Amino acid sequence: xxxxxxxxxxxxxxxxxxxxxxxxxxxxxxxxxxxxxxxxxxxxxxxxxxxxxxxxxxxxxxxxxxxxxxxxxxxxxxxxxxxxxxxxxxxxxxxxxxxxxxxxxxxxxxxxxxxxxxxxxxxxxxxxxxxxxxxxxxxxxxxxxxxxxxxxxxxxxxxxxxxxxxxxxxxxxxxxxxxxxxxxxxxxxxxxxxxxxxxxxxxxxxxxxxxxxxxxxxxxxxxxxxxxxxxxxxxxxxxxxxxxxxxxxxxxxxxxxxxxxxxxxxxxxxxxxxxxxxxxxxxxxxxxxxxxxxxxxxxxxxxxxxxxxxxxxxxxxxxxxxxxxxxxxxxxxxxxxxxxxxxxxxxxxxxxxxxxxxxxxxxxxxxx
Ligand SMILES: [Zn+2]
Numbered sequence: 001x002x003x004x005x006x007x008x009x010x011x012x013x014x015x016x017x018x019x020x021x022x023x024x025x026x027x028x029x030x031x032x033x034x035x036x037x038x039x040x041x042x043x044x045x046x047x048x049x050x051x052x053x054x055x056x057x058x059x060x061x062x063x064x065x066x067x068x069x070x071x072x073x074x075x076x077x078x079x080x081x082x083x084x085x086x087x088x089x090x091x092x093x094x095x096x097x098x099x100x101x102x103x104x105x106x107x108x109x110x111x112x113x114x115x116x117x118x119x120x121x122x123x124x125x126x127x128x129x130x131x132x133x134x135x136x137x138x139x140x141x142x143x144x145x146x147x148x149x150x151x152x153x154x155x156x157x158x159x160x161x162x163x164x165x166x167x168x169x170x171x172x173x174x175x176x177x178x179x180x181x182x183x184x185x186x187x188x189x190x191x192x193x194x195x196x197x198x199x200x201x202x203x204x205x206x207x208x209x210x211x212x213x214x215x216x217x218x219x220x221x222x223x224x225x226x227x228x229x230x231x232x233x234x235x236x237x238x239x240x241x242x243x244x245x246x247x248x249x250x251x252x253x254x255x256x257x258x259x260x261x262x263x264x265x266x267x268x269x270x271x272x273x274x275x276x277x278x279x280x281x282x283x284x285x286x287x288x289x290x291x292x293x294x295x296x297x298x299x300x301x302x303x304x305x306x307x308x309x310x311x312x313x314x315x316x317x318x319x320x321x322x323x324x325x326x327x328x329x330x331x332x333x334x335x336x337x338x339x340x341x342x343x344x345x346x347x348x349x350x351x352x353x354x355x356x357x358x359x360x361x362x363x364x365x366x367x368x
Pocket of ligand 1: 245247248249250261262263264265
């Protein structure tokens with residue numbers, strides 16, 4: 001993989017901030033917070049404050065959390081980075097002889113997963129999401145060193161699309177063939193966490209967690225999240241309101257007797273919600289006429305209306321609302337995915353529309 005691609009796949013500004021937070025804590029306290037601990041604390045704060053947190057406030061929150069951590073876990077203070085070559089030797093084994101990565105001080109990559117290991121955390125982009133068997137799902141995550149196949153029973157990760165940038169921890173590894181790792185993950189396992197960074201509203205609302213690029217600089221070959229400020233126009237003919245399964249975001253089949261999720265392969269009458277699905281035309285000062293797909297909360301933010309209110313509108317009312325929405329600026333996260341594009345206009349320029357908007361925030365010049 002080329003270096004330029006790897007930088008984007010690595011999470012860019014988000015991971016730069018994680019390194020900064022670790023250095024900040026190290027500079028004023030004893031002990032080194034592990035990489036995974038720091039990432040998870042940042043995510044917890046982002047989830048608690050979807051509208052974003054000022055950088056200095058987040059750093060202070062992390063510092064306080066680390067003080068609490070030290071108070072309860074003196075063992076962590078003994079973990080110090082002494083060069084990557086010796087780091088693995090410092091890891092302990094669990095009761096079954098597997099190497100326990102839960103206190104690994106630096107980031108783990110797919111290439112680090114040799115032999116039996118537990119407590120692994122991985123950060124990367126999604127290659128594929130599929131059913132592996134009647135009861136198991138397979139999520140393929142790629143980082144700059146390889147691909148990990150993560151097997152999951154009972155999908156509970158919400159909507160996950162191709163090239164979404166995700167973090168997963170608490171994984172149990174069982175096989176590695178030199179370039180690919182096969183891993184098992186349980187949502188209720190101690191230390192388990194899954195975060196879809198591409199869908200995280202706080203990513204857009206915290207300018208130190210992302211890099212803004214022009215549309216003309218966004219290329220499909222660059223995996224990871226692309227953050228752009230764009231002028232948005234909803235394509236009225238593409239507008240649909242669909243019932244989706246809450247657990248996975250898949251559009252459900254409406255059978256005469258029940259609602260059925262084709263991904264989870266379950267009836268899901270009590271686990272459904274309405275979701276907008278549509279295409280928008282986006283442009284910025286350097287590129288015009290770019291059609292992308294949009295669904296879920298990002299579509300709701302762009303459409304500036306709830307599904308319930310939408311259903312009360314007449315056809316004319318909907319058209320007027322679309323017109324009133326168009327011409328607004330949004331900051332958007334783009335993932336190079338074909339997944340949720342329900343409609344493509346027929347014009348030549350629109351055929352190559354391989355992106356979806358995974359998160360959107362109405363652009364407010366005062367916040368930048
Ligand atoms: Zn489902």
